[in-house]
Amino acid sequence: MSFRPTQPIPLPAWLKNVLYLMATSLESPLYRVNATQDIVPMAETRHTFCRICEASCSLVASVEDGVVAELRPNQDHIGTQGFACIKGLNQHKLYDSPDRLRHPLKRAGSDWHAISWTQALKEIGEKVRELRGEEPDSLAMYVGTAAGFSTLHPIFAQGFMQGIGTKNLFSSASQDCAHRFAMASEMYGFPLTQPFPDLANTECLIVVGTNPVVSKWTFLQVANPVKRLKGIQRRGGKIFFVDPRRTESAKTAGEHVFIRPNTDVFFFLSFLHELFAINGVDADHVAKHMAGFEKLDDMVAPWPPERTEEVTRIPARVLREMVGTYAAANGAALMSGTGIGMGTHGTLAVWLQEVINAVSGNLDHKGGTLVGRGIFDFAAFGVKHGLLVGKTRSRIGDFQAVNDCFPGAILADEILTFGQKQIKGLFVTGGNPLLTMANGQRLHDALSELELLVVTDIYLNETASLAHYVLPATSPLQRPDLPFIFPLFLGMQSIPYLAATKSVVPPEDGQRDEATIYADLARASGVNLFDSKVAQWIVNGLQKLNALLRPRKGALVPQELILSLLLRITGNGSFKQLLAYPNGKDHAGAKPEDFLSTRVFTEDGRVQLAPEKFICAVEKLENDFVREQATGGDQFRLITKRSHKSNNSWTQNAVELTGGIDGGSNHLYIHPEDAARVGLAEGDLADVTSEVSTVRIAVRYLSDLMRGTVAMPHGWGHQGATGLSVASKLGGVNVNLLAGDGPDRVEELSGMAHLTGILVDVAPAAGPLDEESWSGITPRSAHG
Numbered sequence: 001m002s003f004r005p006t007q008p009i010p011l012p013a014w015l016k017n018v019l020y021l022m023a024t025s026l027e028s029p030l031y032r033v034n035a036t037q038d039i040v041p042m043a044e045t046r047h048t049f050c051r052i053c054e055a056s057c058s059l060v061a062s063v064e065d066g067v068v069a070e071l072r073p074n075q076d077h078i079g080t081q082g083f084a085c086i087k088g089l090n091q092h093k094l095y096d097s098p099d100r101l102r103h104p105l106k107r108a109g110s111d112w113h114a115i116s117w118t119q120a121l122k123e124i125g126e127k128v129r130e131l132r133g134e135e136p137d138s139l140a141m142y143v144g145t146a147a148g149f150s151t152l153h154p155i156f157a158q159g160f161m162q163g164i165g166t167k168n169l170f171s172s173a174s175q176d177c178a179h180r181f182a183m184a185s186e187m188y189g190f191p192l193t194q195p196f197p198d199l200a201n202t203e204c205l206i207v208v209g210t211n212p213v214v215s216k217w218t219f220l221q222v223a224n225p226v227k228r229l230k231g232i233q234r235r236g237g238k239i240f241f242v243d244p245r246r247t248e249s250a251k252t253a254g255e256h257v258f259i260r261p262n263t264d265v266f267f268f269l270s271f272l273h274e275l276f277a278i279n280g281v282d283a284d285h286v287a288k289h290m291a292g293f294e295k296l297d298d299m300v301a302p303w304p305p306e307r308t309e310e311v312t313r314i315p316a317r318v319l320r321e322m323v324g325t326y327a328a329a330n331g332a333a334l335m336s337g338t339g340i341g342m343g344t345h346g347t348l349a350v351w352l353q354e355v356i357n358a359v360s361g362n363l364d365h366k367g368g369t370l371v372g373r374g375i376f377d378f379a380a381f382g383v384k385h386g387l388l389v390g391k392t393r394s395r396i397g398d399f400q401a402v403n404d405c406f407p408g409a410i411l412a413d414e415i416l417t418f419g420q421k422q423i424k425g426l427f428v429t430g431g432n433p434l435l436t437m438a439n440g441q442r443l444h445d446a447l448s449e450l451e452l453l454v455v456t457d458i459y460l461n462e463t464a465s466l467a468h469y470v471l472p473a474t475s476p477l478q479r480p481d482l483p484f485i486f487p488l489f490l491g492m493q494s495i496p497y498l499a500a501t502k503s504v505v506p507p508e509d510g511q512r513d514e515a516t517i518y519a520d521l522a523r524a525s526g527v528n529l530f531d532s533k534v535a536q537w538i539v540n541g542l543q544k545l546n547a548l549l550r551p552r553k554g555a556l557v558p559q560e561l562i563l564s565l566l567l568r569i570t571g572n573g574s575f576k577q578l579l580a581y582p583n584g585k586d587h588a589g590a591k592p593e594d595f596l597s598t599r600v601f602t603e604d605g606r607v608q609l610a611p612e613k614f615i616c617a618v619e620k621l622e623n624d625f626v627r628e629q630a631t632g633g634d635q636f637r638l639i640t641k642r643s644h645k646s647n648n649s650w651t652q653n654a655v656e657l658t659g660g661i662d663g664g665s666n667h668l669y670i671h672p673e674d675a676a677r678v679g680l681a682e683g684d685l686a687d688v689t690s691e692v693s694t695v696r697i698a699v700r701y702l703s704d705l706m707r708g709t710v711a712m713p714h715g716w717g718h719q720g721a722t723g724l725s726v727a728s729k730l731g732g733v734n735v736n737l738l739a740g741d742g743p744d745r746v747e748e749l750s751g752m753a754h755l756t757g758i759l760v761d762v763a764p765a766a767g768p769l770d771e772e773s774w775s776g777i778t779p780r781s782a783h784g
């Protein structure tokens with residue numbers, strides 16, 4: 001039996017001595033007793049892993065009295081090898097905040113009332129029944145990035161929506177990666193088939209529009225990007241970073257090439273043009289595995305490097321040098337990130353990137369790009385069961401779903417546009433769309449119109465502040481889990497391994513895991529999870545069993561048991577067996593020549609090099625090129641810029657992860673010569689104006705920027721959050737107020753919002769900064 005005091009216990013000296021002897025002779029890990037102090041709980045050590053970004057760094061937690069006292073990098077882990085960043089090592093301070101939600105909340109006007117789970121579920125369930133009775137599609141869900149870092153959260157959330165029978169799912173993917181899913185659906189037959197660079201063997205890596213040193217890798221688990229980049233260079237490999245800013249990554253290794261924001265598609269067209277010109281095609285590879293090659297030559301003919309140089313500003317000579325190095329390497333990879341995806345042609349750009357890797361013979365080739373294997377063949381499973389490959393279309397804009405989700409940038413229109421299937425009820429889970437989506441002001445107005453807004457989160461954030469009900473979720477450290485879905489299901493790992501974690505600390509008061517929340521909501525709403533009576537019956541039974549065996553914990557979904565079942569049925573042992581490997585368990589990694597012959601799920605089993613809709617879209621690029629030629633002059637291109645201290649919108653409620661506004665990152669970054677040109681100096685206030693809005697923000701010089709480019713970080717502007725006591729006082733403006741939303745402003749091939757490369761005017765501020773407003777300006781664009 002363990003005895004775990006929560007406070008030091010005053011004891012007589014003789015008893016302390018006796019207990020000291022007992023404790024030391026038993027080598028109890030739980031208590032420290034000495035002659036001068038009372039009994040205090042000793043730290044327990046627990047292994048876990050970070051669930052903030054794809055790197056999934058292994059961590060060692062010291063837990064004292066049920067609270068995480070410290071997180072350290074796990075030096076012995078086979079995959080992450082002692083790496084962890086400031087965010088991961090300080091995340092417990094976010095989760096231990098007094099701002100954490102501990103009970104369901106109900107809003108009455110601007111007042112919040114703690115209510116019981118019974119009341120919350122009953123009232124939400126009744127409203128869902130009413131709305132669903134009118135029209136199932138009147139209910140929708142927005143799934144944020146944080147949901148993806150839990151195995152069961154997205155599964156149960158989607159299961160609830162399937163039970164309701166709505167097609168209206170939205171996700172944060174249409175802010176950062178839907179272009180990749182749209183490309184992969186067409187080329188490889190499954191959206192999550194995403195080839196990644198073979199970092200251990202590549203001789204040439206060309207990185208476009210991503211900054212792994214700060215953002216970590218994208219669609220690949222790489223724990224220590226600096227080490228990996230230097231490793232390539234040490235082996236004699238060549239690295240190029242193509243970016244409008246000389247990034248931290250470009251300063252780490254390789255060469256940097258400036259590119260004008262939002263012109264990537266022309267860079268890739270010329271790259272392919274030049275590859276053809278130097279006979280850099282692996283004809284056998286193409287003939288054996290690919291279809292549509294014959295359409296590519298004509299497609300790129302109008303785009304020689306000398307022509308595109310005018311808009312990309314990459315000299316033809318430099319582009320030729322890159323192509324020559326790429327073609328000469330025995331194993332080369334082109335890769336990209338959000339810098340291209342958030343532009344206006346992200347899908348075409350990433351498709352051309354993949355075409356180049358494919359026709360040059362680098363796809364499925366050592367040192368080129370590989371396709372991993374997770375704990376099972378997820379692509380085969382998805383295709384067979386129709387998972388993530390649905391072809392439903394949106395009411396507004398007639399967009400085809402990508403990864404079963406519609407564009408987030410049409411959500412406001414779906415709510416505000418009267419008619420059948422108008423969205424009237426919304427569940428938001430693991431995200432804060434008000435801050436992270438385009439045109440937050442319009443979304444704010446739309447969310448305020450809903451008949452039902454339910455937010456599941458750990459905080460009363462900006463979106464939650466508008467909700468009718470807020471449900472308190474567990475933090476990542478309060479739930480058992482398997483690693484992030486990409487390495488788990490898809491094997492996107494540079495060093496392959498499997499891992500599992502128990503919850504490090506228990507939930508407090510009324511906090512519940514999302515699997516339980518959505519199972520309970522399904523029951524309260526009179527629907528079955530996954531629209532399956534059997535599934536709901538099994539989950540009901542498991543919850544009842546849990547309540548019987550562990551009455552104090554109540555009827556929770558037994559997460560470890562379900563994770564164990566997932567491992568068992570995929571032939572990967574059990575959850576308990578994986579826990580026996582705190583430093584990771586070896587797992588088969590991605591191998592060359594393991595993809596093309598067996599795992600391409602297009603109709604003919606070949607990589608589709610020239611999907612009709614992509615070819616048609618390239619034919620329409622002429623107009624965009626002419627427009628690009630015409631733009632410039634006094635206008636700037638606005639790009640985003642990340643700080644290693646914060647992650648999107650959700651890590652700024654701990655002092656350690658903000659640095660405060662002055663020491664933080666929320667500035668308008670501008671080249672000093674550009675600043676002088678528009679009459680600004682370091683520290684001045686600037687007004688930044690797009691076609692949608694104006695924000696007011698302090699200027700900071702950054703000579704790493706390409707001339708004509710300005711940068712602002714995203715995820716700021718928390719002034720409207722009722723329950724973020726640290727973040728709401730930081731000030732800062734929300735860059736996405738400058739981005740447009742609505743069907744006309746969405747990239748039509750993938751539904752991606754246009755969040756980078758936005759044309760803006762920059763001028764000295766017309767007034768003072770309003771620190772209470774998320775736009776920096778009073779009263780326009782300010783919100784509650």
Ligand code: SF4
Pocket residue numbers: 050051052053054055056057083084085086087088089216
């Ligand atoms: S790099 Fe990512 S996974 Fe690793 S500690 Fe930092 S936030 Fe966590």
